[in-house]
Amino acid sequence: MTTSTTNRSRRWPLRPFLGASGSLVLRKVSFPDFIQTIYNKFPGVKVFGMFETITPFFVIRDPELIKQIAIKDFDHFVDHRPTFGLFDEESAEHPNALFRKTLFSMTGQRWKEMRATLSPAFTGSKMRLMFSLMGECFDEMIDHYVKKAKSSGRVEVEVKDMMSRVSINVIASCAFGIKVDCFKDQDHEFLRHGKKMMDFARPIVIARMMAMRVFPKLSSRFGIDLLDPEQARYFTQVFQETIKARESHGTVRNDMIDLLLQARKGTLKFQEEKNDQEGFATVQESDMGKVEVMKHITESEMIAQCLVFFLGGFDTVSTCAMFMAYELVRSPEVQQKLYEEVLETSKELAGKPLSYDALQKMKYMDMVVSETLRIWPLAPATDRLCTKDYTIDDGQGLKFTIDKGTCVWFPAAGLHHDPQYFPNPERFDPERFNDENKRNINLGAYLPFGIGPRNCIGSRFALMEVKAVMYYTLLKFTIVRSAKTQIPMQLRKGFTNLGPEKGMHVELKLR
Numbered sequence: 001m002t003t004s005t006t007n008r009s010r011r012w013p014l015r016p017f018l019g020a021s022g023s024l025v026l027r028k029v030s031f032p033d034f035i036q037t038i039y040n041k042f043p044g045v046k047v048f049g050m051f052e053t054i055t056p057f058f059v060i061r062d063p064e065l066i067k068q069i070a071i072k073d074f075d076h077f078v079d080h081r082p083t084f085g086l087f088d089e090e091s092a093e094h095p096n097a098l099f100r101k102t103l104f105s106m107t108g109q110r111w112k113e114m115r116a117t118l119s120p121a122f123t124g125s126k127m128r129l130m131f132s133l134m135g136e137c138f139d140e141m142i143d144h145y146v147k148k149a150k151s152s153g154r155v156e157v158e159v160k161d162m163m164s165r166v167s168i169n170v171i172a173s174c175a176f177g178i179k180v181d182c183f184k185d186q187d188h189e190f191l192r193h194g195k196k197m198m199d200f201a202r203p204i205v206i207a208r209m210m211a212m213r214v215f216p217k218l219s220s221r222f223g224i225d226l227l228d229p230e231q232a233r234y235f236t237q238v239f240q241e242t243i244k245a246r247e248s249h250g251t252v253r254n255d256m257i258d259l260l261l262q263a264r265k266g267t268l269k270f271q272e273e274k275n276d277q278e279g280f281a282t283v284q285e286s287d288m289g290k291v292e293v294m295k296h297i298t299e300s301e302m303i304a305q306c307l308v309f310f311l312g313g314f315d316t317v318s319t320c321a322m323f324m325a326y327e328l329v330r331s332p333e334v335q336q337k338l339y340e341e342v343l344e345t346s347k348e349l350a351g352k353p354l355s356y357d358a359l360q361k362m363k364y365m366d367m368v369v370s371e372t373l374r375i376w377p378l379a380p381a382t383d384r385l386c387t388k389d390y391t392i393d394d395g396q397g398l399k400f401t402i403d404k405g406t407c408v409w410f411p412a413a414g415l416h417h418d419p420q421y422f423p424n425p426e427r428f429d430p431e432r433f434n435d436e437n438k439r440n441i442n443l444g445a446y447l448p449f450g451i452g453p454r455n456c457i458g459s460r461f462a463l464m465e466v467k468a469v470m471y472y473t474l475l476k477f478t479i480v481r482s483a484k485t486q487i488p489m490q491l492r493k494g495f496t497n498l499g500p501e502k503g504m505h506v507e508l509k510l511r
């Protein structure tokens with residue numbers, strides 16, 4: 001095995017607490033650039049080791065080894081590392097420790113049961129029901145911008161803001177059955193709290209993440225969490241009121257709250273579904289997520305799951321749609337081809353609203369979204385914590401033990417830009433995902449939604465929303481470069497969620 005030990009020992013005395021990730025912690029580089037840089041430092045190597053702050057970890061560069069660790073030998077790598085806080089007995093009862101109770105932060109058996117409890121809520125048939133709740137939100141968005149563009153035929157927008165607003169409206173409706181209109185109410189409290197929660201670059205959040213990583217036990221005893229206590233209180237109150245109202249009125253809306261309430265009663269069952277038209281990037285539920293469980297979900301656990309759907313449905317989806325808009329501005333020929341598909345679909349619908357099935361049939365849309373997620377993986381690296389000593393063995397002479405407690409990284413941003421797996425990787429080329437080419441993609445090297453039993457539970461929801469928002473936008477507008485569009489886009493630096501430093505400004509031109 002080759003490791004970066006030499007580099008590490010040279011740097012170690014200079015940055016005793018930062019390790020190899022110093023440039024990231026000091027906000028000199030963006031997270032994807034950092035991952036690509038370390039990945040490219042060791043070409044031809046399958047695994048290398050580094051220090052991130054004071055934590056040693058291994059970066060797995062080889063797609064086959066990634067599959068081995070994340071799928072076949074998952075039992076040794078069930079958990080995430082404690083950066084965002086982990087659920088444990090100490091924090092279980094702490095009212096502020098809300099993020100720690102989300103599926104993302106759960107560990108071991110508790111995670112397995114919660115995953116199996118929740119996964120039936122994310123199948124294609126549940127998405128189809130939920131899709132009907134989204135349409136109104138997209139209509140409102142389009143009306144808003146059509147009005148603004150009326151006088152000059154165009155309107156300048158900051159795409160992340162536009163997509164965040166519609167995503168909040170969608171998630172409020174699909175998840176909680178709450179009517180929110182962030183276009184009318186520009187400073188809606190959902191949006192305000194959501195933006196604050198996702199601002200990981202705030203010094204207080206960085207300090208909390210450091211504390212959770214370096215002093216995991218102590219920080220859980222004090223209920224230190226990714227979220228501010230104020231936000232934990234706000235969302236707890238909103239969700240408690242929604243759940244109570246739903247239970248007392250007995251209304252059924254087929255939204256996420258309904259599904260969670262069914263999961264709590266044990267009446268939600270996983271349904272095996274065969275769908276050949278699912279988006280290429282969709283990740284499948286492993287057998288672990290399909291077992292029937294009768295897990296008791298406490299109220300605070302349920303509120304925490306609502307929260308993770310809120311964050312997943314709001315920030316990731318809007319960021320993905322923003323990157324897609326950016327690529328469409330840079331490649332007008334791709335935008336034109338996609339518009340033709342949108343128009344054709346709209347004609348076939350003959351005045352009926354867009355349906356889940358019509359969306360699934362849009363092949364070119366799927367190719368463009370898949371390529372956007374390749375160029376811009378929203379999680380530039382995903383991690384796993386080794387929970388039982390593990391001997392890594394590639395059968396070709398690479399053999400060593402990863403000790404319990406050590407972390408591994410799957411460097412999606414490095415793999416997605418490696419010419420070995422994606423020739424001419426900086427080129428935005430949706431044809432990589434056409435019927436003929438997509439068969440050749442190594443699934444261990446394409447990780448937009450992660451891999452294995454711990455993959456993203458919301459991939460169907462995310463793809464459905466990104467595609468739908470693009471459908472509605474392109475039907476009415478051409479997305480064009482404005483004087484304020486920054487090309488190439490400069491990403492925010494540091495260990496923060498992905499996004500442009502100065503926003504993504506474009507013009508929407510009425511068709």
Ligand code: HEM
Nearest residue numbers: 104312313316320378379382449450451454455456458462
């Ligand atoms: C484009 C949008 C999205 C992207 C790119 C994305 C990506 C990811 C990735 C990379 C992971 C980690 C997977 C791993 O470690 O192997 C993850 C986990 C997760 N995502 Fe997403 N996600 C998106 C949208 C969503 C949405 C809409 C939801 C919920 C409605 C969601 C809920 C979750 C949850 C709960 C987990 C933790 C799963 C577990 O630990 O079992 N995500 N996501």
